[in-house]
Amino acid sequence: MQPDKVALPHMDSSFDDPDYDYAASVAGRAMRSMAEQRIAPTPANFAVWFQYFAGSHDDLRNAIDLLIDHNRPFDAQTNQDLFETYVAPQVSAVVVDTSERLQALMGTAKEFLATAIADNHSQMQVISQVADQGKAGVDPKLLVAQLMNELARAATRATQLEAGFAEKTRELDVIRDSLSRSEQRARTDTLTGLANRRALDEFLRKAQTTAEWGEPLSVLMLDIDHFKSFNDNFGHGVGDQMLRLMANVLREKVRAQDLPARYGGEELIAVLPDADLATCAEIAERIRRAIADCTITRRSTGETLPGISVSIGVAQYRVGEAITDLIERCDRAPYLAKGGGRNRVVTEIELDRAGAAG
Numbered sequence: 001m002q003p004d005k006v007a008l009p010h011m012d013s014s015f016d017d018p019d020y021d022y023a024a025s026v027a028g029r030a031m032r033s034m035a036e037q038r039i040a041p042t043p044a045n046f047a048v049w050f051q052y053f054a055g056s057h058d059d060l061r062n063a064i065d066l067l068i069d070h071n072r073p074f075d076a077q078t079n080q081d082l083f084e085t086y087v088a089p090q091v092s093a094v095v096v097d098t099s100e101r102l103q104a105l106m107g108t109a110k111e112f113l114a115t116a117i118a119d120n121h122s123q124m125q126v127i128s129q130v131a132d133q134g135k136a137g138v139d140p141k142l143l144v145a146q147l148m149n150e151l152a153r154a155a156t157r158a159t160q161l162e163a164g165f166a167e168k169t170r171e172l173d174v175i176r177d178s179l180s181r182s183e184q185r186a187r188t189d190t191l192t193g194l195a196n197r198r199a200l201d202e203f204l205r206k207a208q209t210t211a212e213w214g215e216p217l218s219v220l221m222l223d224i225d226h227f228k229s230f231n232d233n234f235g236h237g238v239g240d241q242m243l244r245l246m247a248n249v250l251r252e253k254v255r256a257q258d259l260p261a262r263y264g265g266e267e268l269i270a271v272l273p274d275a276d277l278a279t280c281a282e283i284a285e286r287i288r289r290a291i292a293d294c295t296i297t298r299r300s301t302g303e304t305l306p307g308i309s310v311s312i313g314v315a316q317y318r319v320g321e322a323i324t325d326l327i328e329r330c331d332r333a334p335y336l337a338k339g340g341g342r343n344r345v346v347t348e349i350e351l352d353r354a355g356a357a358g
Contacts, residue, residue: 029053037074044083051087059201060086062324070331072264081264085197115157191240192247192268195261200269203259204323207273217317218272218280219326222250222287223334225309225342227266234298234305239266242296242308249294253287269330277316277347284312284345292343311337315348 030049031041039045051057052064063082072078133142187199195203211217224230224246231239246268250260254270263269272280288310296305313333317326333351337344 026050026054039074039079040076044087045079047087048079048082057086063197066324066328066331067264069328075265078264081197081262085201189262192243192262194247194251194268195259197261197263200259200261200263200271203261203271207271208317208323210273211317212319214319215274216276216279217326218275218277219315219317219330220270220272220280220284220287221263221313221327221330221334222246222268222270222284222310223312223338224266225311225338230306230308238296238298238305243268245294245296246291246310249290250287253290254283267331269327277314277349280316281314281345281347284314288312288343288345309343311335311342312345313337313347313351314345315351 027046027050030046030053033039033053034041034045034049039049048060048064051060055061060082063086067074067078187196187202188194189196207217224242227239227242230242243266247260247262250268250270254260254272255275257273258275259271261269261271270283272283275283291308291310294308296308297303298305311334313330313336315326315330315333317323329348329351333346333348336351336354337346340346
């Protein structure tokens with residue numbers, strides 16, 4: 001049984017501190033829905049469903065509503081994807097550690113600057129004293145010696161400061177690389193190495209802006225045929241190997257400007273900016289053929305497993321529509337492909353024809 005979709009007003013920032021009665025009501029609805037779906041009541045899963053019923057996150061609500069519309073099970077992977085994409089806090093141990101290191105670096109930089117300023121004042125005082133002594137008739141040789149000594153000390157201190165700055169610059173480079181890797185991990189699906197839902201949503205929002213100006217935008221959705229039975233017969237480890245293989249094929253066959261991503265479960269998706277329906281269908285067909293030609297070997301035994309195939313749906317963005325409508329249309333096409341015998345590419349044109357005939 002799927003939960004009823006909710007239609008609640010969008011909450012403002014006061015959602016962070018709701019009153020007791022409201023919070024208790026939302027929590028109760030969240031727990032009942034999780035129990036009906038047999039979703040483990042973990043803190044992460046509860047956070048997802050609490051925000052869903054609170055209506056505080058439009059993207060999360062749209063994603064769950066889409067899953068509900070298509071009678072998708074809320075399995076462990078789907079629950080994890082929802083949490084990581086829409087709910088997971090952005091502050092991580094890496095960010096905390098980085099903040100502490102930056103604070104230390106800024107403190108050191110302040111000390112360097114204070115030292116440099118003090119040195120400058122000291123040098124000015126020495127030069128002023130030498131000038132006064134020159135006016136008083138002190139031997140010029142002694143004055144030159146004083147200036148040479150001060151310049152030597154200044155050069156030594158400047159070299160030390162430069163070395164310190166160079167070391168801290170290297171530390172900043174390390175921090176920058178660490179942040180870059182952390183950001184990349186936050187946008188990557190751990191199993192397939194493809195972009196995750198968070199990265200997909202960001203890419204789609206940018207692509208939609210360009211599409212509104214008249215540039216074509218198309219999407220293809222790939223669903224592995226008989227994946228559940230494959231998992232049941234050979235185990236989830238082999239199923240994961242299959243998903244990684246599908247991801248590699250998808251990554252290799254799309255263009256450099258396209259974004260291949262994991263949509264959820266055994267579904268993979270690719271967003272193709274500046275590609276019309278025909279171009280996207282052609283790329284989808286190349287992907288389908290490449291996967292049909294793949295061979296999967298069980299690593300533990302060397303056994304060659306049965307051939308695999310995929311059903312792929314293709315749709316093109318229509319100016320003015322919501323991205324969720326594009327994804328929903330594309331997501332329905334693989335079902336038509338499966339109904340037609342699987343191992344096929346189906347475009348939204350065939351989907352419209354089937355709807356008209358039905």
